[in-house]
Amino acid sequence: MAANFWTSTQRAHWQLTREKIADMRKGLDEEDTNKGLGLAFPLPEHKQLQLYFHHCLQRLARRLQLRQQPLATAETYLKRFYLKVSIRDTNPYLMLSTCVYLACKMEECPQHIRSVVNEARALFQEFIPQDIAKLAECEFHLISELNSYLIVHHPYRTLMEVQVPLKLSTDEIMAAWSFLNDSYITDLILLYPPHTIAFTAIFLAVFVRPAIHTQANLNASGSTALGMGTAAGAGGSIAQSSVGQNAAVSAASGINPQNHSSARLSQMSEWFAESGVEMEAIIECTQEMISLYDAWETWTDKVCRESVARLIRGRQLS
Amino acid sequence: MSATNSPPTSATLPNATAIRRTLPFGNGNGNNTPLSAMVAESGSDVKLPNDDSDASDNDDPDDLNTRTKKKYTKDRKLGEGAYAVVNLGHRRATATEPAVPVAIKKIKVNTEFRDGITMDAIREVKYLRELHHPNIIALLDVFSSKNQNLCLVLEFLDSDLEMIIRDTSQTLSMGDIKSWMLMSLRGLWWCHKSFVIHRDIKPNNLLLAANGVLKLADFGLARSFADPKRHMTHQVITRWYRPPELFYGAKFYSSSVDIFSLGLVFCELMLRVPFLAGNTDLHQLELICQWLGTPTEENWPGVTTLPGYHEASGTPVKERGTDFFMNTFLAAGESGVELLMKMLRLDPRKRCSAREALDSKWFSQEPYPTQPANLPKKGGGKGIEKVGSDLKRKAGELFNTPDERENPVITRKKKHSAVVAPVPEEIENAPNEEMGSSDDEEMEYTNDEETENEDNEEVEPKNVDKPQAGSKTNPPPPPTRNTREL
Numbered sequence: 071m072a073a074n075f076w077t078s079t080q081r082a083h084w085q086l087t088r089e090k091i092a093d094m095r096k097g098l099d100e101e102d103t104n105k106g107l108g109l110a111f112p113l114p115e116h117k118q119l120q121l122y123f124h125h126c127l128q129r130l131a132r133r134l135q136l137r138q139q140p141l142a143t144a145e146t147y148l149k150r151f152y153l154k155v156s157i158r159d160t161n162p163y164l165m166l167s168t169c170v171y172l173a174c175k176m177e178e179c180p181q182h183i184r185s186v187v188n189e190a191r192a193l194f195q196e197f198i199p200q201d202i203a204k205l206a207e208c209e210f211h212l213i214s215e216l217n218s219y220l221i222v223h224h225p226y227r228t229l230m231e232v233q234v235p236l237k238l239s240t241d242e243i244m245a246a247w248s249f250l251n252d253s254y255i256t257d258l259i260l261l262y263p264p265h266t267i268a269f270t271a272i273f274l275a276v277f278v279r280p281a282i283h284t285q286a287n288l289n290a291s292g293s294t295a296l297g298m299g300t301a302a303g304a305g306g307s308i309a310q311s312s313v314g315q316n317a318a319v320s321a322a323s324g325i326n327p328q329n330h331s332s333a334r335l336s337q338m339s340e341w342f343a344e345s346g347v348e349m350e351a352i353i354e355c356t357q358e359m360i361s362l363y364d365a366w367e368t369w370t371d372k373v374c375r376e377s378v379a380r381l382i383r384g385r386q387l388s
Numbered sequence: 389m390s391a392t393n394s395p396p397t398s399a400t401l402p403n404a405t406a407i408r409r410t411l412p413f414g415n416g417n418g419n420n421t422p423l424s425a426m427v428a429e430s431g432s433d434v435k436l437p438n439d440d441s442d443a444s445d446n447d448d449p450d451d452l453n454t455r456t457k458k459k460y461t462k463d464r465k466l467g468e469g470a471y472a473v474v475n476l477g478h479r480r481a482t483a484t485e486p487a488v489p490v491a492i493k494k495i496k497v498n499t500e501f502r503d504g505i506t507m508d509a510i511r512e513v514k515y516l517r518e519l520h521h522p523n524i525i526a527l528l529d530v531f532s533s534k535n536q537n538l539c540l541v542l543e544f545l546d547s548d549l550e551m552i553i554r555d556t557s558q559t560l561s562m563g564d565i566k567s568w569m570l571m572s573l574r575g576l577w578w579c580h581k582s583f584v585i586h587r588d589i590k591p592n593n594l595l596l597a598a599n600g601v602l603k604l605a606d607f608g609l610a611r612s613f614a615d616p617k618r619h620m621t622h623q624v625i626t627r628w629y630r631p632p633e634l635f636y637g638a639k640f641y642s643s644s645v646d647i648f649s650l651g652l653v654f655c656e657l658m659l660r661v662p663f664l665a666g667n668t669d670l671h672q673l674e675l676i677c678q679w680l681g682t683p684t685e686e687n688w689p690g691v692t693t694l695p696g697y698h699e700a701s702g703t704p705v706k707e708r709g710t711d712f713f714m715n716t717f718l719a720a721g722e723s724g725v726e727l728l729m730k731m732l733r734l735d736p737r738k739r740c741s742a743r744e745a746l747d748s749k750w751f752s753q754e755p756y757p758t759q760p761a762n763l764p765k766k767g768g769g770k771g772i773e774k775v776g777s778d779l780k781r782k783a784g785e786l787f788n789t790p791d792e793r794e795n796p797v798i799t800r801k802k803k804h805s806a807v808v809a810p811v812p813e814e815i816e817n818a819p820n821e822e823m824g825s826s827d828d829e830e831m832e833y834t835n836d837e838e839t840e841n842e843d844n845e846e847v848e849p850k851n852v853d854k855p856q857a858g859s860k861t862n863p864p865p866p867p868t869r870n871t872r873e874l
Contacts, residue, residue: 074581074582074583077520077582079517079518175504175505175507175510176510176514178611178614178620180507202504205504206504206505209504209505210532210538213505213513213530213538214530214531217530218513218514218517220510220513220514220517221514221515221517221518
């Protein structure tokens, strides 16, 4: 993290509203349709693609042994980029590799361009051009489209900061961390300040997850994006249980402890109530996360993979 | 004026009242330094990134880029370096605004290597996009040129502090020095407040605008504070301004490295030559030990555990006390010396923060800091070329050309400002003799660089005294400084 979020370019230029995002995407789609690309290269629904790109980024990051922070930055870059440029005008694989490459430089853990290209080729084969100059060129476009606003503030730091005052258990921190990782599939980072997202994750980890635990006897760590299959399964249950929780929160910003270890939960809800955290925003974030897990349940990468391949081949973008 | 002697110690200020209190460093209020007008004045001069271009994010990006590009024209080339070309240009006059000169730094992307944009350029863009302060160079715009180069439009600044220091025909008053220090510290305070370490503070990165305002530039080595337990490289900061912890290979350090560098700039402003100009890293460390004191477990707990620590040769010199600094930098006055000492502490944890430095009494005492507009200037054509060449230089390098490396432009003439003690010739030789005296120590020296030492053997006896003096309880009399010429 550098600089101050409140004076940051992220807040000034890259914190958007849902309407604005929808508008921007619609604009790009319409343009594609006008150019006849929309029909020629149908792409899966947006959420599906986001899941797919997230999955790809994650695999690439794992090959490069990146920390979570550069990965999160890369995901943010990709989201920002595709708000301004149509997916159909790009080679998504090359683009996401570029995001990873640039994010690494940005987060002070530079990777050699050659190793990024090699690892990306190992994953996406012929879709990544061997010539490193292509990626360098792409990096240049990326910076320009981002208006060279490159510093991204992430929610992870907030989570680390409040873990002590909130007395979060290791288990809860891990779970919240996983929720944060998953939040990068959604548009949350484009919509809300990082601390709001962090508190959403804590809220999910502390209030919602134990409910699932007891209900479905699911391992919470399954909801990390790492174990996708489990996550999809867990997703549904999160959706059901947290709807109930939501009602309680919105009612009083305090939660009926129900059958949980009540002292701690009531303490926590008191904290939430008194903290001045925007509960409205947290509820919206929670809903976003729920719909993510919903979509995840039916998601398969096959459709996305095929349509992206068709796009790249068809437009000879590789 | 004396009200600011109990500063809040934390760098980030807890609440609005505190922020109001810090405004003296931002725009003059409360702390009756006579500089209140200066920032406001410069503020109106600084053109922040143009909002009209940034706000219209949903425009067709191509158009946006073209529009940005069209705002500027290129006038002529100022210099070309390894990774950038610097052009003098100006922003076209509009209906409401007159033309403004700018420096356009074109980052070469399309070179034969084609392996992405260098970290220097990335860092520069990254931080300058976020940091806006009257004492930090403004990045006005970024656009891409047709053959895929990234162009940074920077505020045009026509000279730098190094030129002023080297121009021995100019006399620098203590008020002038105070003013530059004040502006540097304000810029640095803002960086540190934003969790950015500059890591290359030196006179030629402190640029001067035509109206006299000083601005930090060259963020090619800057980085944000690392997360706890994450390593940072110690290979930063130009050698002459590098603090001891980096020579010892510290992997965890903080904004205090900038403070040390700026402390040395402070010395240089008074001496008119670099205070500690080592030929090699090892030599530099020797100089630090000799002039500031030898780091030991007593004055710097934990120093021996640093990865690159090695025991200094010769008799350890006690960390210098007030007497030494008062003798050497008498002109700064008591409060100035106090500030300088706090900036040059060996133990980085004991150094003051930029914020604490700004609270120093020195700034609110007479002679008051000079108004920027009245500061000595070095304008004209040569200045422009010099800054052009500085801008394109790679971060962390001392010299612009191999030529300069051979013959560094350090003039050790006897022409000096009236205020400050000149550096006697011996300063050059002193460190070498010290090493000469501890001859059994094997030095990893590159011999080609110390040709001049041999001629000066005869001065040795004088310096041999020094370590002995250092072992007494009183701080040693400053070696060679008793020969003050005025």
